[in-house]
Amino acid sequence: MGYQNIKVPATGEKITVNADNSINVPNNPIIPFIEGDGIGVDVSPAMIKVVDAAVQKAYNGERKISWMEVYAGEKATHVYDQDTWMPKETLEAIKDYVVSIKGPLTTPVGGGIRSLNVALRQELDLYVCQRPVRWFQGVPSPVKAPGDVDMVIFRENSEDIYAGVEWKAGTPEADKVIKFLREEMGVKNIRFPEQCGIGVKPVSEEGTKRLVRKAIQYAVDNDRDSVTIVHKGNIMKFTEGAFKDWGYQVAAEEFGAELLDGGPWMSFKNPNTGKEVVVKDVIADAMLQQILLRPAEYDVIATLNLNGDYISDALAAEVGGIGIAPGANLSDSVAMFEATHGTAPKYAGQDKVNPGSVILSAEMMLRHMGWLEAADLVIKGVEGAIANKTVTYDFERLMEGAKLRKCSEFAGDVIDNM
Numbered sequence: 001m002g003y004q005n006i007k008v009p010a011t012g013e014k015i016t017v018n019a020d021n022s023i024n025v026p027n028n029p030i031i032p033f034i035e036g037d038g039i040g041v042d043v044s045p046a047m048i049k050v051v052d053a054a055v056q057k058a059y060n061g062e063r064k065i066s067w068m069e070v071y072a073g074e075k076a077t078h079v080y081d082q083d084t085w086m087p088k089e090t091l092e093a094i095k096d097y098v099v100s101i102k103g104p105l106t107t108p109v110g111g112g113i114r115s116l117n118v119a120l121r122q123e124l125d126l127y128v129c130q131r132p133v134r135w136f137q138g139v140p141s142p143v144k145a146p147g148d149v150d151m152v153i154f155r156e157n158s159e160d161i162y163a164g165v166e167w168k169a170g171t172p173e174a175d176k177v178i179k180f181l182r183e184e185m186g187v188k189n190i191r192f193p194e195q196c197g198i199g200v201k202p203v204s205e206e207g208t209k210r211l212v213r214k215a216i217q218y219a220v221d222n223d224r225d226s227v228t229i230v231h232k233g234n235i236m237k238f239t240e241g242a243f244k245d246w247g248y249q250v251a252a253e254e255f256g257a258e259l260l261d262g263g264p265w266m267s268f269k270n271p272n273t274g275k276e277v278v279v280k281d282v283i284a285d286a287m288l289q290q291i292l293l294r295p296a297e298y299d300v301i302a303t304l305n306l307n308g309d310y311i312s313d314a315l316a317a318e319v320g321g322i323g324i325a326p327g328a329n330l331s332d333s334v335a336m337f338e339a340t341h342g343t344a345p346k347y348a349g350q351d352k353v354n355p356g357s358v359i360l361s362a363e364m365m366l367r368h369m370g371w372l373e374a375a376d377l378v379i380k381g382v383e384g385a386i387a388n389k390t391v392t393y394d395f396e397r398l399m400e401g402a403k404l405r406k407c408s409e410f411a412g413d414v415i416d417n418m
């Protein structure tokens with residue numbers, strides 16, 4: 001396919017998808033990447049350096065990634081034109097090449113463009129945001145037993161208040177929606193109907209069930225003990241409450257779960273191991289204290305979009321911060337890996353921040369591709385660099401006796417420890 005500004009590498013082949021959604025990964029796959037705004041210029045090159053070294057070491061030249069830069073965010077406005085933040089061909093390439101990775105993209109607060117990150121997830125229907133959170137030995141943590149934190153968040157990625165269906169206070173659109181709600185729907189509890197912004201929270205059965213199905217399947221495939229549905233269903237009954245009910249329905253109808261001690265918790269036998277998998281639910285505010293006080297009791301988490309956003313940063317803090325928390329956005333076929341943190345503009349271009357988050361997102365990508373040996377080397381490298389206390393500022397400021405490393409130097413340390 002001919003692109004306007006994307007340069008397809010001269011060597012390399014596409015990853016393809018089979019009818020059952022499994023993928024075929026050639027030895028020289030072309031992988032699109034978005035550098036990202038802000039600290040994207042620091043962390044993305046560090047990630048590429050680490051991945052190339054791991055692949056070279058694992059396969060001795062037999063396998064190699066051909067990186068293909070695709071543009072989004074501020075860089076796109078330079079490469080295309082000043083109004084093009086998300087070129088159509090970027091979306092096409094990410095879909096076409098099946099597996100990709102991205103740095104963070106800026107979203108202005110209160111006005112301006114809507115989130116490009118959310119747009120990518122919605123346009124490509126990347127309905128699962130998978131964010132594993134585990135502790136690496138030696139990482140400074142505010143909790144007493146960070147080793148107990150070992151959870152995998154499955155965050156619904158396409159619906160909820162996060163979808164951005166909202167209208168600004170004082171606009172004819174906001175006034176029209178409020179008028180409709182009050183006059184036609186009998187809504188009496190909009191406290192200040194004048195100059196009032198208004199948002200909509202769509203949560204569907206289909207959207208919920210496909211997310212919870214993935215979370216439970218992950219627990220089965222990875223021999224995990226429990227799946228916790230996190231919701232605020234006592235207050236938002238027909239959105240978050242329905243999410244909980246539909247979640248339990250999937251457990252019962254598709255995995256054969258039965259009520260545990262009269263319910264509402266359920267359990268079923270993992271068909272692969274015979275071990276019991278518990279499906280439970282916790283209300284979201286309580287969950288935010290549970291993960292601090294009793295992290296060992298939680299394993300796989302299935303939750304709505306906004307809760308998942310909050311929980312993933314909170315959990316990341318328990319194991320060292322968002323500088324080290326990885327993630328993936330997944331549809332049934334397309335996978336786009338991405339750091340959990342944002343563009344941290346005050347550090348942009350300073351070669352300072354921790355590239356761990358996007359490096360570990362790349363580790364997830366290598367595992368997804370079936371390149372397990374290279375993925376294991378990335379983990380070994382990160383573990384080694386941290387054990388040697390050669391770390392970036394975020395860890396160094398909390399670690400005794402640590403040696404402060406720049407972003408690029410930390411990437412070198414990871415490579416040296418593979």
Ligand SMILES: NC(=O)C1=CN([C@@H]2O[C@H](COP(=O)(O)OP(=O)(O)OC[C@H]3O[C@@H](n4cnc5c(N)ncnc54)[C@H](OP(=O)(O)O)[C@@H]3O)[C@@H](O)[C@H]2O)C=CC1
Pocket residue numbers: 039043103104105106107108117321322323324338339340341342343344345353354355356357394
């Ligand atoms: N998926 C995406 O692309 C995301 C994009 N964003 C966007 O990013 C922009 C900035 O958001 P903001 O709320 O400031 O959040 P950020 O994640 O960009 O930064 C918040 C703080 O987290 C710490 N931090 C972030 N990244 C790293 C890193 N790699 N290494 C070490 N520490 C790090 C820093 O803490 P300290 O100050 O303590 O050093 C930083 O000041 C917004 O426009 C937001 O919309 C936000 C989240 C995700």
Ligand SMILES: O=C(O)CCC(=O)C(=O)O
Pocket residue numbers: 105106107115116117118309340
């Ligand atoms: O899109 C954004 O700017 C923020 C997204 C975010 O915080 C997240 O997905 O974790």
Ligand SMILES: [Mg+2]
Pocket residue numbers: 309310313340
């Ligand atoms: Mg976030």
